[in-house]
Amino acid sequence: MAFETSPTQPAPVRQIASAISSWIDRLGSVWVEGQIAQVTRRPGVQTVFMTLRDSVADISVTVTCARSLLDSLDPPLVEGASVVIHAKASFYPNRGTLSLQAREIRMVGLGELLARLERRRQLLAAEGLFAPELKRSLPFLPACVGLVTAPKSAAERDVIDNATRRWPAVRFEVAYAAMQGPRSASEVIEAVERLDRHPDVDVIVIARGGGSLEDLLPFSDEGLIRAVHAVKKPVVSAIGHEPDQPLLDLVADVRASTPTDAARRLVPDVVEEVQGVVWARGRIRTLLGQWLDREQGGLDALRSRPALADPRTLLDARVDELTTLRERARRSLSHRLDRAADDIDHHRARARGLSPLATLERGYAVLQDADGHVVTSIEGIDAGRAVSVRVSDGRVHATTDRVESLDHSPEGDTHG
Known part of the structure; x- marks a missing residue:
């Protein structure tokens, strides 16, 4: 320190903070390598706060940079990326915190690889290869499943065993291919195209266990992405574990988190389906019984009415009415005939009275x-x-x- 302190003459906090800030300002700019652990953007604030973590030790430091610097990165900076930052150390006396003010950010190592994959994703997405409207539905009960995987792999065993356990009648057409290495992408493309031409295959599954980002690179190959986009049958991607997301997951019609999850998506569970059928039959039987009971109740109500209990009552009433009407008609006709006869007699008498005879x-x-x-x-x-x-x-x-x-x-x- 440039000044002396003692128990009797201590320095105030502001003086110590100012001295530390002045000393850190003399350090100048440095290049720092690390991994981005967190990126925080605050609305209305032009400064972005990040946490840079050491790739080996459990040590991290706060990094600030201008929003324009972060927005200019292509591809965008994501959490988990490895970077090299050109920054200057700064000490904030008011809070007593140390941070690095970033002036330049470069992707390196895995971060550069992620950036390349992100650029590829953006280009393919711009062409419409990942459009949701292109996704096809899986058949409810495929008779034959095409499986692309490595020979004698755990992924093959998981898919076949779990699918067969759920639906024993399902068949598999397996096309083996290298699932990592320089020949992986070309062999997977060939296997997918062969299964797409197979007349019995209803759906294609590409399955592989977990692995590092480098191991899963073949499943982000542009040629494989375009080949999967061109097939006519639905494709299920079962690559890696839940955190892994190669570009194949984006172009496939269905993404399964694991090979076991792919088997669950491929075929229904026969036990659940049988239970569903039993439940549906019981439900239909109940509804049909309720409908029959309701109709029987309505029929009983109709039959209990006097008119339907003894239909002859309606006929009897109509017979009486008909008899009355017939008697009235007979009387009316008789009266008319009598009057007509009287008229005839009267006219006859008049005619006779006028006759010369x-x-x-x-x-x-x-x-x-x-x-x-x-x-x-x-x-x-x-x-x-x-x-x-x-x-x-x-x-x-x-x-x-x-x-x-x-x-x-x-x-x-x-x-x-």
């Missing part, structure tokens, strides 16, 4: 000459002339003896 019946007669003409006057009738007399019940033929004229005065108006 009725007049003849009262004692009158009609005189006709030999030609049949009615004689209404003595003119033209001479003595000795043949005439006929029409009476009510016949005709009398006679000869006139004489003709005399009658006086038409009231005193002489007598007809005998």
